[in-house]
Amino acid sequence: MKQRVRAILITPDNTLLLMRRVRPGIAPYWVIIGGGVEDTDASREDALLREVREEIAGEAKITRLLHQIENAQGETEFFYLAHIRKWNFDDRTGPEFQRDDRGEYLLDEIPLTTEALASVNLLPEEISNVLREALERGELHATV
Template identity: 65%
Template sequence: MQKRVRAVLVTPNDTMLLIKRIRPGIPAYWVIVGGKVEPTDASPEDALRREVREEIAGEAEIVSLLHTIETDDEHQDFYLARIEKWNFADRTGPEFSQEGRGEYLLEEIPLTTAAIDAVNLLPQQFAAVLREAVAHGGLLTAR
């Protein structure tokens, strides 16, 4: 079973960082920063910190586990985290240099239900969980 970790990264501006994916032939969509847990990662949290460093050259402070999605072949943990600084130009993840992967654009999205509704955030199951958490103030602990 493939294990993945993702982080809702809350900034000092009360926004969250999302990656907009633009790929040929399909509508644009947004994803939460994160990726695969590698065998060399000491824990899921260490994997998440590594992914944040690779994808946005930032350091995340993990606050809590928000949600888990498990299917027959994949386990995804979604965390709430704070981030103070990042530099998308200094990203180092291998996916950014692979031919045919499309574009990756980092965007700051307000922590509002309207902003979440305005983007095609995937997976949709987590988008619904995130929307509910924002609607009920569940992300205020990250401030």
């Protein structure tokens, strides 16, 4: 069964880095940066750090596993809380960025508040709810 990893990336400015997807015929939506665990990855955490390097040319520090779900394709997705100081979206190298048929990938930095999270269509909805609840409990903050 395929595993996927996602990085809930918190910046020193207490913002959250999200990928906005714009695809023809579909309302824009946001996703948490990450992707599939490859056979060559030593661990899920190594896969996550590789994905962050590929997608935003960033170096993240993983804090902990926050949540996991089974997605509609039957894959397990692991959502890790991570902190990041530097990134450069212009230097991204992921294979998805080379394809013209996948729509646009835009990096957004949103305030780390329940209101800001509620204002974007963050998918999957379950992780949006988990993040808002964690914010309400005071469990998410910049510590870089």
